[in-house]
Amino acid sequence: GSSWNNCDFETNLCKVLPEFNLQPGWIRRNGQSGMGPPYSDHNGNESAYFLSLSSEMQSSSAALRTSVFLPADEEHLCQIRFHYWVSQMSRTLMVGLQKLSEDTVTNIWQVSGELRNQWNVNTITINSTEKFEVIFSGMVETQRQGESVAIDDITFSEGC
Numbered sequence: 410g411s412s413w414n415n416c417d418f419e420t421n422l423c424k425v426l427p428e429f430n431l432q433p434g435w436i437r438r439n440g441q442s443g444m445g446p447p448y449s450d451h452n453g454n455e456s457a458y459f460l461s462l463s464s465e466m467q468s469s470s471a472a473l474r475t476s477v478f479l480p481a482d483e484e485h486l487c488q489i490r491f492h493y494w495v496s497q498m499s500r501t502l503m504v505g506l507q508k509l510s511e512d513t514v515t516n517i518w519q520v521s522g523e524l525r526n527q528w529n530v531n532t533i534t535i536n537s538t539e540k541f542e543v544i545f546s547g548m549v550e551t552q553r554q555g556e557s558v559a560i561d562d563i564t565f566s567e568g569c
Contacts, residue, residue, distance in 0.1 A: 414565040418458040425475050425565050434471020434547065436463045444557075451492035451528035451561045459561035461494075462547040473545040473560070477509065478569045480538050485568030487535040489543060494529070494559040497522040499550035502558050504533055509540045528561070535569075 416423040418437055440448035440455040444464065450457035462471055481487040495502050500522040505514035518533055535543070547558040 416563040427476050434466045435460045435473050446526055446557050447494045447559050459559050461557050461559035470546050470548040475543045477540050477542055481536055481568050487569035488566040490532040491563040492528050492530050492561040495520055495522045496526050497556040500558045501548040503546045505544040507542045514544055
């Protein structure tokens with residue numbers, strides 16, 4: 410719906426992910442970039458943009474942090490819907506929750522590589538009684554050609 414804040418990565422501007430273009434491990438690209446799969450966004454559009462892990466990642470993981478959200482209330486839960494692509498077993502995508510009073514990130518969802526190369530969709534509901542950030546982390550065990558982690562169309566409900 411139109412009430413959801415949508416990050417489709419077609420422009421570099423995304424209110425909820427203020428730093429996504431500064432993260433060294435994530436790059437904004439499309440299927441025509443010559444960087445391997447995926448070769449289109451989740452709608453099958455080769456020229457539409459999404460985020461994927463760079464093959465020149467300096468470390469084994471790259472985090473993508475949202476801005477700080479206010480506590481969710483019972484009427485408006487914070488729901489985050491996103492499309493993801495994880496190919497091969499040495500790739501993992503995790504979603505974590507960091508409450509501002511805590512130093513640690515709590516893992517709330519993760520998926521490891523499946524050999525089917527396709528976009529999937531997932532919705533996460535967050536119930537936090539204090540301010541929080543959400544962190545998408547892509548992880549790589551071994552660098553191999555033609556393997557990737559990608560994210561597209563992250564939408565945030567009004568409760569976020």
